Amino acid sequence: MFRFIAGLSLILASVQVSAALDIQTWQTTKGAKVMYVHSPGLPMLDVEVVFDAGSARDGDKWGLAAMTTAMVGTQTPELNEQQISQQTNALGARISGNVGRDMASFSLRTLTRESILQPALKLFTESLTQSVFNPQIFERERQRALVGLQQQQVSPSQLAQNAFWKGVYDQHPYGHPVSGSVESVKALKLEDLKAFYQRYFVSANATVSIVGDLSRTQAQEVVEQLLADLPKGSAAPALPKPKSLSEAKQQIIDFEASQTHFRMGQLGVERGHPDYYALFLGNHLLGGSGFGSLLMEEVREKRGLVYGVGSGLAPLKVAGPWVSYLSTKNESAKEAEKVVKDTLVAFMDSIDDQHFQAIKDNLIGGFPLRIDSNAKIIGYISMIGFYGLPLDYLEQFPKIIESLSKQDVLKAWNRHFHPEEMVTVMVGKPA
Structure with missing residues (x-):
């Protein structure tokens, strides 16, 4: 997973803005949607890439989206996990990832100084689009996930949350926990993650958001660079509508x-x-x-x-x-x-x-x-x-x-x- 890497602390002051933000949007040649806001108040750039690849896409392999998201950015053809961490720290950038029922998201926060911006974007791009799924890291992340799932079993709050979603959604794709179950995660194979990554982490299934001290032309260049190595693919199909309850x-x-x-x-x-x-x-x-x-x-x-x-x-x-x-x-x-x-x-x-x-x-x-x-x-x-x-x-x-x-x-x-x-x-x- 993209680790929450603080590096050199980046302290953001609040930027006073009005509700009437100038949000600009366009679509790339490969079908990705882009959302852009020019914010010149600070010499910073925030980028978020969201894929329609949340746990609702798990099918019967519960926890697949979460495990895939955890693996993305751990290794590339050129860099191992330690080198990615060292480079991110050296740049003072922040790279992170998250997954929910609807989406898997990956974000970058960096300074816009050219000597920092370009290597930070390159690192983020390679981590996102050229991830290598190392078997040893996969087993480590699986064990980490299993520890978390076992902890959930002794957390009354988490048990209540999981039972509530199951009660409301039953067999609908929203009905199972985002992180899966102990049994389902144990059954996952590395090939399952690779197939999920290849199907859902594609341009036509992506929304890219950019906020910061970059012109629109620069933002367009950033997006093209970011998605250059992602296949076009196709958008995820519509989810089924859940059934309303007829009794308590x-x-x-x-x-x-x-x-x-x-x-x-x-x-x-x-x-x-x-x-x-x-x-x-x-x-x-x-x-x-x-x-x-x-x-x-x-x-x-x-x-x-x-x-x-x-x-x-x-x-x-x-x-x-x-x-x-x-x-x-x-x-x-x-x-x-x-x-x-x-x-x-x-x-x-x-x-x-x-x-x-x-x-x-x-x-x-x-x-x-x-x-x-x-x-x-x-x-x-x-x-x-x-x-x-x-x-x-x-x-x-x-x-x-x-x-x-x-x-x-x-x-x-x-x-x-x-x-x-x-x-x-x-x-x-x-x-």
Whole structure:
């Protein structure tokens, strides 16, 4: 995997930007989508390459995407693992990789000084496009992954998370853990990783995002250099739509602990769904705004059942979940569950005007802080590019939030969520 290599520490000051970012986009001759923002405030460059190669592409080989991502950048035809690490440190660059259900992503952060930029880009390019899958490194990474998976088996929070996704998605590609299982990772072969790399790590399946002190012409040159050795290939096929629940599901996993970890939720919406704004605003009020949320007020402040409680939406290529979460003493688990459900039902019935306006003001007033650095900007434009959102998404987001009424929010929540059909998971010894 691309290691998180700090090298010489690169401390980024916040860059004040407006929501009206000048996002430019184009497509390379090999079919890759490019997202670009010129940010001259600092002599730095951020590059992120995202492939539609997340765990949803594992098939029956769970953990394949995660293991492939872990291997990319560990060795090239010219450089071994130690040499890659030494060169990255010497340049003061930062190279990293990550994998989720939808995507595998790889990023570079470097100074734009020519003597640093060109060798950093060359190293990043070779690591990404000319990876060598060394059998010894593969076995080491497999053992590392197995240790992590074994640790998950004694983590009640992770057990609850995995059970919740399985409960919501069942046999859908989102239903299994991103990192796979002990059994599936043990069964992986090096040839599986090579085949996955050759199928999904191709130009037509890539989105490249660039933010920094480079002109568009320079950015185009960077992309051409970066993708020159990647085959064109083809985009990944569309994912199947998950099936909505028709009845409630409840699972209690017996776990020796003083606390019970709780998850409750169901299918939400995909990225780009027109109801997302209303659902996002409603969730911010219900459980997404920390101490300003209804769940925090009802479960913690009024009853003292938890230290923390919240909820979140995770929109993906196809409908992602909405989930509420908390941990509490075993003796109070059932009471906490009831309070969460009652709070959800009451919220979906009526919203207090004053609280609603306060949450809107909080979201709109804090929005500029979401894009006040290059690192945040590249995260957003990668999302916009990968999910095919409008280029003015960031500009329109606070305007749409401002335009929503509480009736809009209530209608959207009642269209998509049904309290009587929730997936509920408890891990612990709920009394």
